[in-house]
Amino acid sequence: MAIRTFLEAIRDTLGEEMRRDPSIIVLGEDVGVKGGVFLVTDGLHAEFGETRVIDTPLTESMIVGTSIGAAANGLRPVAEIQFADFIFPAFNQIVSEAARMRYRSNNAFGCPITIRAPYGGGVHGALYHSQSVEAFFTHVPGLKVIVPSTPYDAKGLLRSAIRDDDPVLFFEHKKMYRSVRGDVPDGEYTVPIGRAAVTRVGTRVTVVAYGLMAHYALEAAERVAEEGISVEVVDLRTLRPLDRETLLGSVRKTGKCLVVYEDNRFGGYGAEIAAIVAEEAFDYLDGPVMRVAGPDVPGVPYNHVLEDWFMVNPEKIAEGIRTLAAY
Amino acid sequence: MTATEHLGAAVGLGDDQLLAMYRMVALARAIDERMWILNRAGRVPFVISGQGHEGAQVGIVSALRPGLDWMVPYYRSIAAVLTFGMSPREIMLAQYAKASDPSSGGRQMPGHYGGAAYNILSSSSPVATQILHAAGIALAAQIRGTGQVAITFMGEGSSNQGDVHEGLNFAAIHHLPMILVVENNGYAISVPSVKELALPDVAARAAGYGIPGVIVDGADVLGAYRVAREAVERARTGGGPTLIEAKVTRLTPHSSDDQQTKYRTAEELAAERARDPLPRFREQLATAGILTPEIEGRLATEIAGLVDDATSYAESQPDPDPASATWYVYAEDRPATGGGAG
Numbered sequence: 001m002a003i004r005t006f007l008e009a010i011r012d013t014l015g016e017e018m019r020r021d022p023s024i025i026v027l028g029e030d031v032g033v034k035g036g037v038f039l040v041t042d043g044l045h046a047e048f049g050e051t052r053v054i055d056t057p058l059t060e061s062m063i064v065g066t067s068i069g070a071a072a073n074g075l076r077p078v079a080e081i082q083f084a085d086f087i088f089p090a091f092n093q094i095v096s097e098a099a100r101m102r103y104r105s106n107n108a109f110g111c112p113i114t115i116r117a118p119y120g121g122g123v124h125g126a127l128y129h130s131q132s133v134e135a136f137f138t139h140v141p142g143l144k145v146i147v148p149s150t151p152y153d154a155k156g157l158l159r160s161a162i163r164d165d166d167p168v169l170f171f172e173h174k175k176m177y178r179s180v181r182g183d184v185p186d187g188e189y190t191v192p193i194g195r196a197a198v199t200r201v202g203t204r205v206t207v208v209a210y211g212l213m214a215h216y217a218l219e220a221a222e223r224v225a226e227e228g229i230s231v232e233v234v235d236l237r238t239l240r241p242l243d244r245e246t247l248l249g250s251v252r253k254t255g256k257c258l259v260v261y262e263d264n265r266f267g268g269y270g271a272e273i274a275a276i277v278a279e280e281a282f283d284y285l286d287g288p289v290m291r292v293a294g295p296d297v298p299g300v301p302y303n304h305v306l307e308d309w310f311m312v313n314p315e316k317i318a319e320g321i322r323t324l325a326a327y
Numbered sequence: 328m329t330a331t332e333h334l335g336a337a338v339g340l341g342d343d344q345l346l347a348m349y350r351m352v353a354l355a356r357a358i359d360e361r362m363w364i365l366n367r368a369g370r371v372p373f374v375i376s377g378q379g380h381e382g383a384q385v386g387i388v389s390a391l392r393p394g395l396d397w398m399v400p401y402y403r404s405i406a407a408v409l410t411f412g413m414s415p416r417e418i419m420l421a422q423y424a425k426a427s428d429p430s431s432g433g434r435q436m437p438g439h440y441g442g443a444a445y446n447i448l449s450s451s452s453p454v455a456t457q458i459l460h461a462a463g464i465a466l467a468a469q470i471r472g473t474g475q476v477a478i479t480f481m482g483e484g485s486s487n488q489g490d491v492h493e494g495l496n497f498a499a500i501h502h503l504p505m506i507l508v509v510e511n512n513g514y515a516i517s518v519p520s521v522k523e524l525a526l527p528d529v530a531a532r533a534a535g536y537g538i539p540g541v542i543v544d545g546a547d548v549l550g551a552y553r554v555a556r557e558a559v560e561r562a563r564t565g566g567g568p569t570l571i572e573a574k575v576t577r578l579t580p581h582s583s584d585d586q587q588t589k590y591r592t593a594e595e596l597a598a599e600r601a602r603d604p605l606p607r608f609r610e611q612l613a614t615a616g617i618l619t620p621e622i623e624g625r626l627a628t629e630i631a632g633l634v635d636d637a638t639s640y641a642e643s644q645p646d647p648d649p650a651s652a653t654w655y656v657y658a659e660d661r662p663a664t665g666g667g668a669g
């Protein structure tokens with residue numbers, strides 16, 4: 001057992017998997033000698049060489065499109081999109097091609113690729129280095145979408161993603177890269193895709209979150225615990241396929257559900273969670289399904305006052321919990 | 328030296344190979360014409376055609392090694408996929424969208440060819456996405472040292488998509504074993520090439536990537552074979568990608584849902600008939616004494632039989648089971664449900 005940062009856990013996993021399986025390649029912008037703008041791939045180029053760690057031109061569509069082709073011909077690419085905000089040039093390749101390859105070919109071809117991308121705000125990244133883009137992709141059958149929140153989960157889930165036979169989007173909150181640390185076992189382990197985790201047991205309100213918000217939800221739960229509100233926190237970890245059992249099991253127990261996400265509120269991923277809870281746990285609900293989410297402006301503004309205004313934080317979540325608990 | 332020896336020697340092909348290529352052009356045309364008849368008879372809802380493109384496709388694909396190399400086709404690639412190994416039955420199974428259609432099990436519109444047994448990657452409808460898939464296949468071939476070449480096809484209308492630029496740039500940087508064939512028929516559905524391209528030749532863009540850009544008359548089957556053979560040799564020996572632009576004619580409307588007389592004059596359509604590769608290749612081989620009337624008669628009979636067989640076979644096959652419509656969104660353990668039809 002060792003204490004690793006979120007970033008180190010991801011980097012360790014890439015190296016270990018590349019050592020295990022020579023068909024794995026890493027490609028993206030600045031992933032080579034520099035080791036990525038966040039240094040997630042640092043050291044891979046030195047160990048595995050430029051054949052397996054490929055510095056690409058600034059061409060996100062190409063990064064994903066060539067990954068699809070390389071996967072068809074026997075490789076297992078792990079692509080990095082430098083910032084999730086820059087994934088949209090590759091949207092067509094991800095949504096029209098990677099997601100649909102298996103279905104449209106009636107299982108003749110699969111698409112075993114992993115697309116890693118740092119996402120999220122709170123790091124002075126402004127409109128184009130702060131976005132949460134998961135909802136665009138969780139909408140699409142054929143894709144798997146993972147948003148881990150701990151070094152343990154990041155490692156176990158990235159390993160599962162790389163070994164998965166379908167396209168996986170793996171979103172890493174950049175604010176967590178160095179600020180979040182945790183125990184990571186020495187041996188090889190996986191965390192299964194599609195399993196949520198109850199990270200705090202409680203009785204009165206279920207808070208559903210993922211990524212950085214899973215941490216903030218725990219902080220908020222701690223605050224309101226002092227006020228006598230017992231909160232259960234469900235860290236989804238995988239957004240698609242969704243672990244309905246854990247989600248609904250918790251809500252059926254507490255009777256109240258608060259969904260937290262950093263993305264814009266309207267049409268965000270949490271809206272689907274709210275819909276599922278409303279449809280499938282209605283008889284258990286003792287209050288409306290509520291949301292704490294980012295405001296509906298086109299991006300996270302740069303100035304720190306404005307950025308603080310945008311970001312969901314533990315106090316905003318705590319306020320949401322209080323409101324729902326009092327309902 | 329006889330005329331026969333001269334024609335074959337010029338491209339390094341024997342008479343049998345020349346006849347096989349002619350047979351493939353004629354077979355593709357015959358299947359294509361049957362598809363239109365079936366559509367107009369209300370038997371199949373949609374046709375997208377390769378008529379006018381077959382000479383370039385057969386000539387170019389004949390330079391590849393089926394079973395080793397990879398193809399990422401587009402919706403006019405009927406002659407290309409036939410030359411690469413797909414059978415008339417398999418083409419018709421796709422046309423009828425039957426359960427055993429190897430391209431998609433009846434899930435995609437006809438013309439979206441694919442087949443794992445032939446190294447033909449499944450294709451979609453957004454144009455030019457496949458260029459990047461071919462680059463990726465070529466990248467994997469290079470990394471794995473397989474000696475494979477990846478060839479992909481598109482129209483000149485697709486050539487303006489950003490994926491073309493991104494793919495050619497990457498393929499050129501890494502000297503990938505890839506060939507991009509642009510079948511320039513002068514129209515992107517209804518828009519003439521003068522409104523698509525500021526220059527007449529897509530091949531001129533190859534210079535911007537530092538790769539060869541070669542233009543060939545798409546009605547010249549042997550000319551197409553010759554440039555493709557050079558491109559394949561270059562790709563296989565580490566020389567990198569080639570852009571081949573075949574100047575072809577589109578003898579049909581864009582698809583069965585298009586009426587091209589709205590934007591092409593009768594005079595133009597009549598003149599385009601002169602660019603049909605089928606009669607030209609036939610005459611070329613006949614003049615050389617390779618395609619005798621006896622051989623031509625035998626081929627015509629064989630092809631008519633193949634088309635009839637493929638049609639009746641496909642029509643008799645079962646539709647997909649609605650219960651299977653949820654299958655294969657993701658990988659799953661399930662017994663194979665069909666596949667090739669020989």
